[in-house]
Amino acid sequence: MTFAFGIFDSFDLGTGTPGEVIDARLTLAVEAERLGFAHYHATEHHGTDLSVIPSPNLFLAALSQRTDRMRIGAMVYVLPAYEPLRLAEEVAVVDNLSAGRIDLGIGSGISPIELGYFGVAGDDARGIYDRSLVALLEAWTTGVLKHPEDPEREPATLSVLPVQRPYPPLWYxxxxxxxxxxxxxxxxxxxxxxxxxxxxxxxxxxxxxxxxxxxxxxxxxxxxxxxRVGPTMSVLIGTNDAEAEDRFLAAQEFFATRVLKLWHDRGITGFDGAFDGTVMLERGTAIVGSADSVRDQLIAQLDQIDANMIEAQLYQGDMGLEESLANLRAFAGLMPGIRDHMGSRGIAG
Known part of the structure; x- marks a missing residue:
């Protein structure tokens, strides 16, 4: 199995308009495919500037028409936030639009505040997720959806099924x-x-x-x-370590305002440390520096685990499109060497 590279994208508002963010991400994704990235995954968030594509399928539908090789998907679909029938139908349509390139990230959601907007209590989210997943996989397999929360509701026959049978590959x-x-x-x-x-x-x-x-x-x-198994991290490549670190810390500070806003609006600060740029550098959840330094840091992590991919966040905070494209291209320049170093990975002894 060839070592693969992917992009994880939060679609935070940044300093532009939502339309500018979406257009820039489409440009970035098209360039990523040209450079050999195998996966492009978008997050899902609601009621917050952390994401200007609260419905990932809308973006993925557009991206499906601008790419033809790279696999695309949500990381993740927050299952408790969906009417299961609608999600089953939409995923099937996007899989058809992309000619069978959808990756199906699944999750119960990490923000009880966002789930609350849908009338879902945080304690109920996991059970709804479990039941929804069973219902969705059965629906894509059989063509009939039985509502997981209302067994008395009439089952619905799907008019469209995914190209990938019985359903797109699952990601977590x-x-x-x-x-x-x-x-x-x-x-x-x-x-x-x-x-x-x-x-x-x-x-x-x-x-x-x-x-x-x-x-x-x-x-x-x-x-x-x-x-596929591997680490995901924020990456910023500069001309030298000091310049790259300064730029990352500024971009991450801006990004953290988007991530933490819903919590801060409610006086909750307990999550601040996880998004502090200095802490991220110390904990290896951000890889920053010159190209050589970033390569060495990535390989140091990969040599400790049986991984067959990396997924990098390359565009965030107050970064602009041209800066992010430069970061993307610098990262792509490291990919052949990392792939050669890793060889064929993924079958754990």
Whole structure:
């Protein structure tokens, strides 16, 4: 399996208008495909400037018409925020528009504030997620959706099914060994933050579960073969380490205002440390410096885990399009060397 590279994108408002952000991301994604990136994943957030594409499928539909090779998807669809029938239909349509290139990231949501906008209590989100996932996978497989929260509701026959059968490949984002065990057992593609090396145990848990489970067709992702596993991080490449670090800290400080606004509006500051640029550098969730320094830092992480991909956030905060394109191209310049260093990865011994 060839080592792969992807982009993780939050679509935060930055300093422009929503239309300018969306247009810039389309430009970035098209260039990423040209440069050999294999995946482009967008986040989902609601009621916050952390994302100006609260409905990822709208952006993905547009991107599907401007790309033809790169796999695209949401990382993740927040399942408790959806009417299951609508999501089942929309994902099927976007998979058709993209000729079968959708990656299906799934999650229960990390912000109880955002879930509250949909009338979902934080304590209920996991159960709704579990039931919705079962219903969606059954709907894409059989063509009939049975509502997971209302068994008395009449089942709906889908007029369109995904190109990828029985459904697009599943992806999950977490740094938690407990969820890694579930993902590994089901061969679900898995991404997570380094967190000062905590991701090492998470990846070990993933592959142990993958090895121990039986590939007898019961794995949720059994139809897609070898899963992708790897770290995701913010990356900024400059002409030297000091310049790159200064620029990252400024961009991250701006980005943090978007991430934390809903919490700060309610007087909650307990999450501030996770988005402090200096802390991120210390914990390896941000990789910053000259091209040589970034390459060495990435390889140092990869050499400690059995990974077969990296997913980088290359555009955030007050960065402009040209600056982000330069960052993208600098990162792409590192990809051949990292790929050669890693060789064929992904089958854990």
């Amino acid at each position: 984002a977490s740094s938690n060994p407990r969820t890694a065990e579930w993902a590994g057992r089901n061969a679900v593609n898995f991404l997570g933050r380094w967190n000062a090396g905590e991701f090492v145990e998470t990846v070990e848990t993933y592959w142990a579960a993958w090895r121990d489970s039986q590939d007898d067709g019961t794995r949720l992702n059994a139809h897609v073969g070898m899963p």
